[in-house]
Amino acid sequence: MHLSALVAVPLVGVAVLTAATTRSSIAEAASATRAEAAVGALAHLDTARSSVEQEILPTLALAVIDRPATATDLGLPVAVLAQQRAMVQATLQTARATTDEALAQTARGTYGADAAVRARAQLSTLRDRADTFAVSVEGIYLGYLAISNDLVHTQRAVAAAATAEGLPPRTQRAIQDVQVVAQLATAASRQTPLYLGAVFGGTGTLIGSQLAWETGWLAYSDALEQMQELSQTSLRTAWEGARGVEVSRTLDQLLGPAPGGGRPTSPDVSRMLSLLQQSGERDALLSGLVHTAADSARASAAADRDQAVDRRNRTLVGAVLVVLLSLLSVLVVGRAVARALRVLAGQAGHVSDGALVQVEVAGPREVRTVSAALASAVASLRRVQEQARAVARGDLDNALLAEPLPGPLGEVVHASVRQIVSSVRQREELQSALAHRAAHDPLTELPNRAQARQLTESALFRARRSGAMTGLLFVDLDGFKAVNDTHGHACGDEVLRAVAGRLESAVRSGDVVCRLGGDEFVVLVEPVAAERDLLELAERLIAEVSRPIAVGGHQLRVGASIGVAVGRDAATDADVLFAEADAAAYRAKRHGRGRAEVFDETLRAQLADRAELEAAVAAGLAAGEMLLHYQPVVDARTGQLTGFEALVRWDRPGVGMVPPDVFVPAAEGSRLICDLDRWVLHEATRQLAAWRGSVPLPPGHPEPTVAVNVSGRHLADRQVVTDVADALAASGLPAHLLVLEVTETVLVDDLVAIEHLVALRAMGTAIAIDDFGTGYTSIGQLRHMPVDTLKIDRSFVASTDPGASELVALMIRAAHTFGLTVVAEGVEEPGQLDRLRAEGCDHAQGFLLHRPLPPAAVEALLARTAVPAPR
Template sequence: MSATRPPGERAARDGAPLWLYLTALVLVPLLGVAGLTTVMVRSAVVESGSAARAAAAVGTVARLDAARSGVAHEMIPSLALTVIDDPASATELGVPVGQLATQRTMTLAMIEQSRAATDDALAPAGTVDSPTLADAARRVAELRALVDAHDLRVDLLYDRYLALLDDLGTAQREAVGAAASEELPAATLAATRDVQLVGELVTAAIGQMPTFFGAQLDWGRSGDFRQDWQADWAAYTAAQQVMGRLSQDSLREEWQAVSTSPAVTSVDGVLAAQAGDAAATALPLADLVRLVIGTSARDAALTDLLDSAAERAQDLAAADRARATDHRDLVLGIAAGLVLVSLLGALWVGRSISGALSLLADRAEHVSQGRLVDVPSVGPREARTVSRALASAVAGLRRIQHQARAIARGDLAHPVLDEPLPGPLGQLLHASVEQLVDTLRQRDTLQSALAHQAAHDPLTELPNRAQALSLVTAALHRGRRTGHPTGLLFVDLDGFKAVNDGHGHAAGDDVLQEVARRLRDAVRPGDVVCRLGGDEFVVLVEEAGSERDLLGLAERLIAAVSEPMTADGSAVRIGASIGIAVCRDADTDADALIAEADTAAYRAKHRGRGRAELFDEALRLQLSARSEMEAAIVAGLAAGEMTLHYQPVLDLAAGRLEGYEALVRWERPGVGTVPPGDFVPVAEESSLICDLDRWVLHEATRQLAEWRAADPVEPGEPEPTVAVNVSGRHLADRRILADVTDALAASGLPPRLLVLEVTETVLVNDPVAFTHLAALRELGTTIAIDDFGTGYTSIGQLGNMPVDTLKIDRSFVASTQPGHPELVALMIRAAHTFGLTVVAEGVEEEEQVAWLRDQACDQAQGYLLSRPLPAAAVAALRRPAVPAGA
């Protein structure tokens, strides 16, 4: 007997041993634990760093506020001293000479006190100090030298102080923004935003007294300073009004105490009186000095409030940092424990099942080679379960073996053949013939069901559009043979969208089912009710009789549909508008008859809904004109009659060209310029709009690529984009992705420079279009919602939409109705909240540009900035700017 193992046995011994698989099984989760631990630790480190940076930024806010307050309080007595020490200036500014000595003593004391406070605020606070504070200290020293030496006129000295205050205020806002931009827990972020609110109040309070002082002094510029002070006073009062949004109760209580304190109310009362009276006279110098002293007390109280807010934010940030550090240590400890437990568990599992599986593998190898050996049940519960299953399989195979031997011997009467195999397999063999018969019957039933589904609407069980066309075609053929007219009623529901929007789609389905039942009950025997889709139905009437009969039937249908009904547990009421078309000749086909009835239904809706209209000669002429227009559009596209005009879109902040919107124009030979409102709606009613969109995509991208090559922008400047309007029909077409990629490939234009504009109605009502839009955005193009505000999109939906830009409709931008400016401001803020760029359309007045810029609107377009221009004219308009007067 040879000692060499058979080939099958050698093959069974090949491959990795069990311990290797167990090792891999353990290593995979361990690697996952390690990776997850790394991510969590890194997250904790990032969270700790964010908290530290936020705390530092909040501290910087407090220091900058103290510095700005000190400079503001030092500025006014310094200006007063300059006036007092210059008799000519004092006389020119109307300061009584007899008060100069008294006022000079008081002013010097105020200067000494304010300078000490400013020096404390500007003193270095560590090894690394703010460059802004260091620069401010240098500039303050220069200004003090000029004040002490009387080397600068009072108005010039005022301007330099004001510039320093503006720089400190800008640095303070940047520090607040840096703190608020960190990824922080909700409580800390809310506290940081509290710092921002209080900081804006303090900034407004500190900034108003210098401009008020300038407005009080009559040096020829008081009118400008009064305007500046009025603006600062408005900013201060506005900042007071939003203090109610403070998130911390204690801080709100502290603000309530500060706002009602004499230090605040006395100063605010004087300033409010000055602000409210346009004819108010300037305060005497003594009163002005007392007001300055009072302002110092008020600003100190507000600064203390800011210090409290900053301290709370810093404490929360420090607590966040400590929690992040503790979380990191906890994660590391848990990860180490998991690794140890996993290793010990793997060792125990390996030892417990290795022996049992080895024995089971040996028996399975014998069975696989056709040797039906006994299989013992050993090892863990799972291994025993597998052993018993294998033993049961071996028993079944032995019974099959006995049956096979009986058949091989020809012993077909042997009792073993009557013994079915246990389980489903034995039952399957016994019932194979019966199952075959059942299968054939099921096939016939399924074919009938599929045929019915192909011809009927699944919701209402009415014939669908395809079946309706077939039925109308057959009826027309019969009508031609018999000479009887064929009537078609197009039923379009009124108010169905409100049911869907107000009660949900389940209620809408109930309404459609009830309408289908009512229509079936109201028509004559032999008339056929079909559902074309959505809320549109048709009623086919053979041997229609007179038009009066059809009108009577239509009125009965309208009455039946208009009865109250219950949908999904809610009482609803809808109506119907019906169009009637009658075929009396041999030239009308099914599509044409449905189109005629649809046109009549549209007129019924237009004339007030809830009525029936007959298709007449006027509507026939309208359809004929539309057909002619469609043919002319096809010919115009083929003949190159279409052109594009480009309307610039401008950046309001930078005053530079941001891009263009491509607008189609048609110069029709023999007709002249065809307004877009005459031919675009016609194209949108058919697939022609897809052809028109496709042409605009290719032409607009080609033109921008040509401009881009001929006149490249300077390095670092943004490149202009081109916006193309895409219709809802085209966006729902499966070829839209290919159309956009083909246009980009043909022109060589980067996707980021193409903006696709769609209406908000398309986004809300068409899920397929929504999916295509998301894919186009993934391609790299920019997506814009056009004419926002005219549809039904909720502002809260913006965050879930695949869009980048929101274009506010011109009707809101130009509106003077009460509430519309606030609505536009709300749109801008909401869009910015979701990271969207905002474009204002239809800007035609300089005041609109100024207002939009104040509201932080990003871009604008309109006749004030530029009309749509031909390509040749746009090529010369490479760097337009927002009007200087705006």
């Protein structure tokens, strides 16, 4: 009984599969039948459409003959036309009879019946009105054309229904051939009326429009082109025959546009009557070609139907045979298998109780197969047991754990082992990835600034031991900012990647290319035989970088200025070598760009001067010579004061006020910038806290903030978080009133600095991107950066270049989209402020609003908005 049940399961599957296959075959046969009917309707509809269009010319001719005034307007001889009236009348009656018969056949079918009924009703009305002169000549033409268009649209709908039946490609192509031929027949049948209308009609009528004639000729030409795509060889042969008939060639020459353009030449009456006859002959020829294509498509659909019926019959016969053979097998094998299965069932019972007994393989073939499977399962269970014991012992290097195990239990154990191994490997890969990320530039995958310094230190150490020279080439790109400004930061990133690849391909295998950040690279060369070798390498690098770079369909060009420095003695360290190469690159830029300069004694003297300035800055900072000026930041809409930017100044004894662009770069070359930043943080927070205590503001007036610039070097220092916290604690200023301004380069290139920004932001301070648009940050990166404010660089605010204002508007909208506030820098003209207000900019600062003010002037400014003291 159980065996019978096991056999019945596949039989049920066979029955289900047979039923599904049979239903599919029946559905295919029905689809083919419907497609065959649709193709037949296509032929009838084309006959009806052709007949309707055949009525146009005789109907128009009768209208002209019976209305002498119309003939006179068209310049036609009434007497000659009247002689042809009987022939025209006979032609019209024949065309009407053909039309009525085709519409009657279509109305009796499944497809297009509604259109046929509608066409008969419209034709009846139109004919009556034409026969009683109740409609104009143009109205007759447009009426017939509307009926013809309705039939053409119905043809397309019927063709779409036929192709939607899911037929084989061969039949689909045959149906498409019918559509192509029908389209040609339609375009051809409309040529003669449009041609005659262009000859005799005026420019103010639709029929007489030369544009209508030319458009009709273009449609006919397009249809001729599509005839080249017919899929059936026999149909293409029939078309070539029809195309070669004299009447087709004659009409193509007559009805086509004149070589010089303009309105076609007016034919005489006899030639016009011959044209009408030839047009009818060609229409009949093309209508026959449509029927030929339709017959071929119907034959293909019928063949599809017959094949579907044949598949259904074969499926049914095969299913019956399978069922009969299965039942016979059950009767023959059932008794022998049942007896052996009882023995096997006992052994399986022991296994299910947890006793991994030895399974004996005996009995009929079917039972032996099951017994062998059970024995294999028992062996697998033993391996599962051994693997479980190995895992329990912690023996994860056991080779047995690498072997896959069958069965659910084996999969669980093996998956557990794989998970353990995978976890260990993932941890190792993560550590490797973090180490790589900390030492490499994420954009180009080159070693970053920190790694470049470490590699240079190691190279110099090896050089000291060997006595060899070490070379460092500082590569500063020329024209890269123009690429960013013109094509966007994403394009600039692609250029940087291309430059990195070119630099790597141009150096020796042992030399190292690093990216310091922005558009600055260095090449570490060791060992160096002679200084001229470094100059030759620099010239090669300049040539490589200067070649055009294809990005996004554009051919972009950048150049390179290279500074060369050589480490020759044991006293040189990495920082010195970097400073020398940087100074040489700066001189290369000043001397015309696109060149290489070697660090020499002149530059050494300049560096000495810079070191002297750095020492003077350090001494001035210690002596209290530094001071802060504060540039107000206002609400762009209301003009209300919202904060200040702290700007450092140096009142140097004997010199006077030193601009920050003179001494700040010197401080940025060393850790002195961290000391300067620390002093500015403490002084700015102290000053704002003092103003808060001495100058009370009116209710509802926002508390002003103070913005302090933090250098990239200081931000990368792990002490920066402590420095900010100490300044806030010492001054008592709430953290949310302090804004830390950083450059874009820091946000893009320094992962450690970004971590520090996250910590500072968590402390409550606000973070602003300073001079946005001059670096390499794309707008899309803003959403992932730990910032609160975007400060648009003054160069964009003041620019009069085309598209500059749109770029500023884009920056403002993008910042607002990511929840950032916007401050526009360098506002110096009323028109600039008006544009910023119109674009919804939040805040503004610049000389138009306020110049940087000393503390006393700021206090006076605050006093003007303060609450009056009580009397």
